[in-house]
């Protein structure tokens with residue numbers, strides 16, 4: 001929709017030009033001519049008002065792309081050691097060591113390796129983060145670490161995680177955990193995974209497998225190496241300049257600081273002080289903090305951050321977009337709220353009609 005004129009918008013939405021002009025006047029936007037391009041915010045607003053679904057396509061055309069760290073989600077069966085593994089990985093970070101091991105508990109964290117390379121891990125329950133993001137058509141996750149306990153083997157949620165990753169077209173790196181246990185049978189796990197259709201590297205496929213222990217911390221360096229290798233193959237890059245496109249990983253209400261959102265920047269640079277619309281909420285970014293709680297002026301791609309200054313609590317998976325002014329943020333947010341309310345009511349209606357049909 002970027003750079004579209006009112007007359008083009010009318011054609012695309014199938015609405016009369018006069019009606020679109022009426023909407024714009026109502027939200028306080030002055031448009032001199034129907035042939036004048038409108039901003040993407042206004043285009044979205046108009047589209048929402050007439051009930052057309054929009055998704056912002058951020059064009060990277062002509063922009064300089066730079067390598068960015070991979071964003072990794074850990075998934076696997078209950079009790080196979082996802083949380084333990086994340087905690088162990090967190091402790092391998094150079095930054096965590098510098099901070100004396102005291103890190104804030106955010107929904108995401110970065111592990112910096114002595115080599116200077118880094119990996120961003122999502123620390124929210126794998127399934128939750130995944131499905132919310134996927135629903136928005138915006139998988140933030142680049143790679144899935146599939147954790148399988150060496151003493152328990154492939155279980156229902158192992159298969160579920162595999163299916164999720166496949167559906168989202170996200171590559172898997174397998175971490176066979178609990179290899180310190182006497183009952184560990186990593187070879188058996190590999191055979192199970194292979195027969196479930198996962199093409200493991202040692203069987204001629206391209207899925208890497210690493211044997212680890214979250215307790216003894218063995219194999220963690222190998223896992224990190226495998227993730228960096230996978231990332232390298234994917235040539236992960238992002239636009240660094242220009243306005244940010246980011247996603248909420250987790251949100252919570254803090255008594256003193258108000259709504260806080262943990263977010264990952266996908267592209268561009270998020271700057272403190274900017275006006276943003278986050279899902280259906282809005283605000284002005286009062287502070288950006290990194291995972292050790294340090295205030296930052298800005299955030300770049302793949303960096304997990306916590307933002308403060310939103311007026312309401314967003315949801316995991318919500319997108320964060322930067323808008324020009326407070327007024328626009330307010331208008332877009334109320335437009336989105338109205339639209340989601342309309343969608344909700346329509347769903348209830350549809351449900352009612354279905355029930356009626358069934359009962360006949």
Ligand code: GTP
Pocket residue numbers: 076077078079080081082083084085177178179180181212213214215216
């Ligand atoms: P849910 O979040 O409930 O799905 O579990 P989880 O996958 O996060 O597992 P969690 O990290 O909570 O670990 C489950 C149990 O396994 C705990 O008692 C851990 O101490 C234990 N555990 C995790 N990793 C290892 C390991 O590498 N070796 C051994 N011996 N025990 C482990």
Ligand code: MG
Pocket residue numbers: 082083084
């Ligand atoms: Mg856990």
